[in-house]
Amino acid sequence: xxxxxxxxxxxxxxxxxxxxxxxxxxxxxxxxxxxxxxxxxxxxxxxxxxxxxxxxxxxxxxxxxxxxxxxxxxxxxxxxxxxxxxxxxxxxxxxxxxxxxxxxxxxxxxxxxxxxxxxxxxxxxxxxxxxxxxxxxxxxxxxxxxxxxxxxxxxxxxxxxxxxxxxxxxxxxxxxxxxxxxxxxxxxxxxxxxxxxxxxxxxxxxxxxxxxxxxxxx
Numbered sequence: 740x741x742x743x744x745x746x747x748x749x750x751x752x753x754x755x756x757x758x759x760x761x762x763x764x765x766x767x768x769x770x771x772x773x774x775x776x777x778x779x780x781x782x783x784x785x786x787x788x789x790x791x792x793x794x795x796x797x798x799x800x801x802x803x804x805x806x807x808x809x810x811x812x813x814x815x816x817x818x819x820x821x822x823x824x825x826x827x828x829x830x831x832x833x834x835x836x837x838x839x840x841x842x843x844x845x846x847x848x849x850x851x852x853x854x855x856x857x858x859x860x861x862x863x864x865x866x867x868x869x870x871x872x873x874x875x876x877x878x879x880x881x882x883x884x885x886x887x888x889x890x891x892x893x894x895x896x897x898x899x900x901x902x903x904x905x906x907x908x909x910x911x912x913x914x915x916x917x918x919x920x921x922x923x924x925x926x927x928x929x930x931x932x933x934x935x936x937x938x939x940x941x942x943x944x945x946x947x948x949x950x951x952x953x954x955x956x957x
Contacts, residue, residue, distance in 0.1 A: 740826060740827045740837060740838065740839060740840075741782045741787070741824050741826060741827060741838040741839070741840055741882070742824070742827065742831065742832070742833050742834050742835040742836070742837075742838060742884060743824070743835030743836060743838040743877075743879050743882065743883055743884020743885075744824065744834045744835045744884060745822045745823065745824055745882060745883055745903075745906060745907045746770055746823055746824050746825060747767060747768050747769045747770035747823045748768060748820050748821070748822060748823065748906070748907065748908060749765045749766055749767045749768050749770065749783075749797065749820065749821050749822075749823045750765070750766045750768070750818065750819070750820050750821070751763065751764070751765060751766075751815055751816065751817050751818065751819045751820075751821060752764040752765060752766045752796075752797060752817060753817060754815070754816070754817060757801070759804055760801065760802055760803050760804050760807065761801070761802040761807060761812070761813070762791075762799060762800075762801055762802070763783075763788070763799065763800050763801070763802050763812070764794070764797060764798070764799050765781075765783060765797045765798055765799075765800070765821065765823070766796050766797040767796070767797040767798065767823060768823075770823050770825070772793065772797075772798070774825075775790060775793065775798070775825065776790070776793075777790055777791065777792070777793065778790065779825070779826065780825075780826040780840065781798060781800070781823060781824070781825055781826070782822070782823065782824040782825075782826070782838070782840045782882045783800070783812070783821050783822075783823060783882070784810075784811070784812070784821040784822050784881040784882050784908070784919055785810075785822070785838075785840065785842055785879055785880070785881045785882035785883075785919040785920075785921055786802075786806055786810050786812055786840060786842055786882075786919060787826075787839065787840025787841060788800035788801075788802065788806075788840075789801070806842075809842055809843075809844065809845070810842045810845065810919050811845055811881075811917045811918065811919055814917060820908050820911065821881075821908065822881050822882040822883060822907050822908055823882075824882055826840075834884075835877075835884025836877040836879075836884050836923065837924055837925075838879050838882070838884060838921060838924075839921065839924055840882075840921070841921065842919045842920065842921055843868055843871075843920055843921050843922050844864065844865040844867070844868050844920050845865070845917050845918065845919060845920065846862045846863055846864045846865070846868075846880070846917070846918050846919075846920045847862065847863050847915065847916070847917055847918070848860060848861075848862055848912045848913065848914055848915060848916040848917075848918065849861040849862060849863050849894060849914065850914055851912060851913065851914065854898060856900075856901055857898050857899055857900050857901065857904075858898075858899040858904055858909070859888075859896065859897070859898055859899075860896070860897045860899060860909070860912065861894055861895070861896050861897075862880070862894065862895055862896075862897065862918065863893050863894045863895075864893050864894075864895065864920055865893070865920075866893055868920060868922055869890075869892065869893045870930075871922035871923065871926040871927060871930070872887055872890055872895050872922060873887065873890065873926070874887055874888070874889055874890050875887060875888075876923055876926070877923045878895070878897075878920065878921070878922060878923065879919075879920065879921035879922075880897070880918050880919070880920060881907070881908060881918050881919050882919070883903065883907050883909070885897050885899075885903075886898075
């Protein structure tokens with residue numbers, strides 16, 4: 740598990756195709772790896788990756804076909820910068836929100852504009868994820884925990900303060916940039932809970948389902 744508070748910005752040092760998937764080497768910059776061991780997890784632009792090697796200046800990780808299909812890692816190239824966060828320990832501060840590192844889909848940057856000392860970003864999410872995004876709720880963008888300012892259909896708006904802009908890869912986003920999105924885990928479990936007994940049949944959540952489960956009284 741992670742908090743979505745980025746600890747460092749790293750750089751892709753190498754990408755090695757391996758039988759249909761990918762072996763990735765990341766240089767970690769200022770991220771302290773003294774307490775990292777083989778088998779530990781590091782969120783890499785929001786994707787939870789398992790450390791398979793520690794060459795000294797970073798780590799190696801394997802990226803599965805599933806991760807390549809559902810995230811932007813397959814689009815990256817050596818030299819690209821990535822957000823980094825080590826996994827939680829029992830003494831970690833939960834400064835953001837609960838983040839699993841399991842990307843739900845890829846979003847797109849629609850616009851970037853200045854807003855006093857901050858930056859305003861409008862992004863679009865895949866239609867199937869839009870129901871999990873709520874005004875003043877939480878969302879993770881490339882591993883960064885953020886608060887949603889506004890929602891309009893599949894588009895949502897973010898305010899990025901100077902600290903976040905300077906310490907993540909947000910400064911590199913342009914209109915059309917693709918980003919990894921992870922919705923609030925509570926929203927996903929809440930939807931499943933609201934399905935009640937219908938969850939076992941994979942029935943979609945509907946007003947009839949909510950009524951039958953006692954959540955709506957006409």
